[in-house]
Amino acid sequence: MSAASVSHRSAVGHVPVSCHLRRAVGREHNPLCRPVDRARSRLLIALVAAVALSLAVGMVVFLVLLGGARAHARQSALHRHEVTATTLVASTASPTGSPWAAQAQAGWAYPGGDAHTGVIGVPGDTPAGSHLLLWVGDNGIPSTPPEPYGELAAAAALYGLGALAVVDGAAWIGYGIRQKTLERRGEAAWEADWERVEPQWTGRSH
Template identity: 40%
Template sequence: MFAVAATHTSPASHTSLRQHVRRAVGRDHSPLCRPLDRAYSRLAAVQALTVLAALALAAVAALLAFRVETHTAEQIARHRHLVTAVTTGPAQADNPRVGSARDHAPARWTYPAGPGTGTIPVPEGTRAGTAVPIGLDDAGTPIRAPKATEQIASDAVLIGLGTVSVLAVVTEGVFALRRRTLERRADTSWEAAWERVEPGWSGRR
């Protein structure tokens, strides 16, 4: 996803990351090391750090999402009460043209807060007068079951992957622009050097 990339015009195409870091901090004292080489190495070092930072942010985002969703599920479970409702009509799909795994039906139920009525999800083909277990909150309003731990973990992983993907697109665009700038500088520097060397090399002096 992220990569310490170097194009064919880069003067540090086959330089290891360790060498990039040494050069970026000014510890490469080779007489062949040019300022442009150091600029490429700084870019490569920053890009490597960005990879680590992106992975860390993705892990934090995933962990935070997992904790928040787990807390929400615990709160729902703490205030959710199972009662038995009785359907007062047959099951009907929300959209008959599409069809669904679970239909809905009108129903009534009894709860300490008082009797209640409403539309509840039921299995396909449920008839009127069928007893169906439902979950109610403290006020007697139907609520869905809390997410299972497996679903919460799956959602957290997706959030982590989404975070990495977004950071990858943004940072890769920034680094691509910077690499393009350095490549133009490399081309300009090479052309200027060639103009000085070529007449003597070709014998046109």
């Protein structure tokens, strides 16, 4: 690559944003502006638009998923009820993999005073007669507690970031491929122009 080509690339790398905008819409009246320069400006504007779009897509995905998760959580919470369970025997070691340290036979009343008994997870070394809070469904069977809002928001944010990364990554990959193509085209055109002008400019043709 010639020194003239390097100098040209350095000069176009410091074009103001306003100039890129004028070039992109064809309103820059610079006789030195070539078609490849306008293509570079349009590519840069397209990249900025794609990045903005990725942010919008990520935000939309986050809000839609968060809204749906909150609605589902509210609906599920209507069928989750907190009752007081009383252990009937002392706790024993829980099977491997259980989130509780131990388990015990316990009794509770729901709904309408209906008595239920069953094995529930309890803290380790829980004696008989201990009172524990227990989440049950409408039928009185033990169930999972309502999902915390923080976990719902974190999950929605994770999916939103994933959508943002996909769109943004695709934009940057496309920009890189197109930029290399324009770079090769610009260098070829510049070298051809320089070979034509250089003999006259330096006086070598005489």
